[in-house]
Amino acid sequence: MGAQNLVVIGSGPAGVSAARAYREAGGTGGVHIVSADHDRPYLRPPLSKDFLRGETTQEEISLVDEEVLRDQDIRLVLGDPVAQLGDDRIVTAAGREYPFTQCVLATGAEPMRPDLPGADDPSVRVLRSRRTSSALRDAARKADAAIVVGAGFIGCEAAVSLSRLGVQVTVLCPDPAPQLNRLGRDAGEPIAGWLHGEGVRLLRETSLRSVTDGCHVRTDAGADLATDLVLLATGVRPRVGLAEQAGLAIEHGRVRVDERMRTSRPGFFAAGDVVLAYNPAAGRALPVEHWGEGLAMGEIAGRTAAGAAAQWDTVPGFWSEIGDHTLKYAAWGDGFDRAQFVSGDDGGWTVWYERDGVAVGVLTHEADADYERGSALIREHRPAPADREKIR
Template identity: 45%
Template sequence: MVAAGLVAIGSGPAGVSAAETFRARHRNIPVRILSSDPALPYAKPPLSKQFLCGRPADLDLHSEGWFERNRIDLLRGVTVQRIDVDAQEVVTAGGARYPYWHLVIASGAAPVPPAVPGGRNAQPLRSFADAVALKMAARHAGTAVVIGAGLIGCEAAGCLAALGVATTVVAPEPVPLLRRFGVDVGERVVKMLFDAGVRFVGSADVTAVVESGVVLAGGENVDGDVVVAATGVRPDVRLAAEAGLSIRAGRIVVDEQMRTSARNIYAAGDVTLAYNVAAGRQVVSEHWRDAALQGRVAGLTAAGVSAQWDTASGFSCTIGTSRLAYRGWGGPYERCRVVDQRDGFVATYHDGGDIVGRLVATTSPVS
């Protein structure tokens, strides 16, 4: 019989942070991480910032020896089938059962392929395996199309262009990052893409992914030996939903301590709709830093230590030689004030009399 302890589902920043934090407080209670990914836990931001571009990237969160030394049982390539809330057990697809005293759901999110004919043939960029496949494909490609102009799409496009691939970004919005940052910022991001060697085609709907690239609603074909899907992700809340946990807007509802509606079950990272004390409301975040912080809060709470999520969200994006750094809540805003500077710009987002976000863009000179 496997001894009960803390079980984390997912080996991303939230799951690893929860396990690491709990272990630091309780040296003798079993700690396990169940991961569907066969790779050692790794950081995802460097995949589209450095690894795809061919630059040195520090990916490993910890070495295999670190997990052994800290007596954290890392089980890779394991698919969790269900959570038995009454028995307080996690059941895998192979029939193994892992009892828990505390459970952290950090199952992350899965990429959503374009909902068009051939859409599943577009290459995602979510995992290390995805990044390796895309990097290999780029070696033999002369052209590439990136569908979607969000953060990952813009970063991936910049990397592909840096590898010498003629790259086009296609998006239904008139400018990149429109919904998050507005038109004024989006127009400046178009220039960043252009400076990075990327062509941007906005207000364009992809109707099919074909062998030669993509087909647009107007009938135009955009050539792409490689087609990348940067069309968003969907939080993986299946286990939580089937276990009867409270779900809202497709995410697991948690309080500021990362507690779910079920006893001794916590959630952290992309899957959560979490209450942030500083914001005074529930906040959705899909960024690495927040996932790690939420995982730490979950680990502390499970360990019996008082903790709460009370920091502002933050992330960065790299496009060629330009860098965008954001801090704020990422929600609705009434107005945006953009001030251009010699090496970039600063955008401040206001809601009523409050500042709810700040974006700083800087461009490094080409050496």
């Protein structure tokens, strides 16, 4: 195979794993990772947990040793976002040009701010990067009260972390229970209990309506809540601007790729949060925003760019730590029509999710055997086990 020149846009898990996998699969020529982030690549899961609480340092959440990148002849360009993506080169905001024969887009996603009065105020915080996590921690040290808007995994994890920093935290949950649409009511109630146990106040069926001066929150129930800081945990939006600029196929707001992370244009690949990727085991394309899938997809993109065989056909999954409780989740993630909650004798529990009579997801708390078994059942399109078999 002739020498290639690879440019990877983005320094998250998908970008770093793509560059490294390309090299490890025999890819030759220049390799550049170009990123708008000013910090060297880091792990994102700790940003709402131990890093936010100040229990781990920036060095401890490093994603890759820069010496390893040098040994693999991978060049890291930080703090210089890509402004233009052409057919064979990128141009950064600083005017630097990097030609390529192949390009991997690992542009990730950005936090969404709801289109509501005051939500775009710079003092209203979001959590996505190492710097936003550090800034949130600094603000929490000066705060007595905080409002977290949203009761998804990031919102719940951050709420517990802020509470452990000594802040009185209120979570606005738009549904009757946290994670209702994704996980169902039976899973949402234990999560609500964990938040309560951490001293977090949960306002159910309550949505944000406006923020005034960054410290007065009005809800849809008409309540006016005073606070010292507001954190928006209201979801993310894939960064598809460069993909659109390059004329890549976009579907449902994401870059459409096949199971090998190939886009609609030869020489262009995409991986991670930004993609809608076909999964042959699922038999359909899936949107996934899990850290582990970013690593996996990036590796597949890099290997494919190097001419090696690879495809994404595993069941997506992730772990979430809400205080001292760990949830393990594996699922196709695009819906279910039946959820069955089963308690274990030792305090653990499992929720099995089915659609059209076959398992499409499993959520466990202190039931690791079910988690491992569930991933296999999902991939094989088999029914969830009978009640007596569910907890072991």
